[in-house]
Amino acid sequence: MLAWIFYFDTSSERHYYSALMSAIWSTALSRDQLLELRAVSGELPVAELPRVQAVTVPGSGVISVKLEFTGQDGLVLVDGQLGGQVFVLCQRCLEPVALEINNTIRLALSEADEAQSVPNDYEAVYAGADGVVLQELVEDEILLSVPLSARHRSDQCGALARQLKDMGTSQPESSTPFAGLDELLKKRN
Numbered sequence: 001m002l003a004w005i006f007y008f009d010t011s012s013e014r015h016y017y018s019a020l021m022s023a024i025w026s027t028a029l030s031r032d033q034l035l036e037l038r039a040v041s042g043e044l045p046v047a048e049l050p051r052v053q054a055v056t057v058p059g060s061g062v063i064s065v066k067l068e069f070t071g072q073d074g075l076v077l078v079d080g081q082l083g084g085q086v087f088v089l090c091q092r093c094l095e096p097v098a099l100e101i102n103n104t105i106r107l108a109l110s111e112a113d114e115a116q117s118v119p120n121d122y123e124a125v126y127a128g129a130d131g132v133v134l135q136e137l138v139e140d141e142i143l144l145s146v147p148l149s150a151r152h153r154s155d156q157c158g159a160l161a162r163q164l165k166d167m168g169t170s171q172p173e174s175s176t177p178f179a180g181l182d183e184l185l186k187k188r189n
Helices: 031-037 112-117 134-145 158-167 181-188
Strands: 039-045 062-072 075-089 096-110 123-126
Touching: 031 062, 031 075, 039 134, 062 134, 075 134, 096 134
Parallel strands: 096 123
Antiparallel strands: 039 062, 062 075, 075 096
């Protein structure tokens, strides 16, 4: 029996080690299609998330995503987890600072008239007639966890940490603007 084996773009049974973004993440999916999927998981490189890439340092890493879709009262409930690490610029020293991303996602995809029936522990997200792009949902959640002004702790900040280390533990002499006033008053009397 002759069997044909298709190996994509290789001529052998080697694994394909490229991080290709699946079309599922970047395609608009209807609420019905999401319910058919039931769950989706994967790793998304920050380089392929344009809005996240705009606020992070190039080569920032990979975000792991797990999403589950269930239906309830005409809504599509999205439960999931985001995890990973991104690097943004410290606003004090302009060196990269690592931010851990560990978010729980609880969204309810609804039409405009269904927004009132969203469960209390879910956030309502409008899913229009065109559907929802999962990549955009993931980007939104990551961007919500990035601070406006990211900074290292003061003892870890690049330029500041070097200056503090050079200064050592010696306390600088403190001077007050009225330090010599007492002596002047004594001389005057």
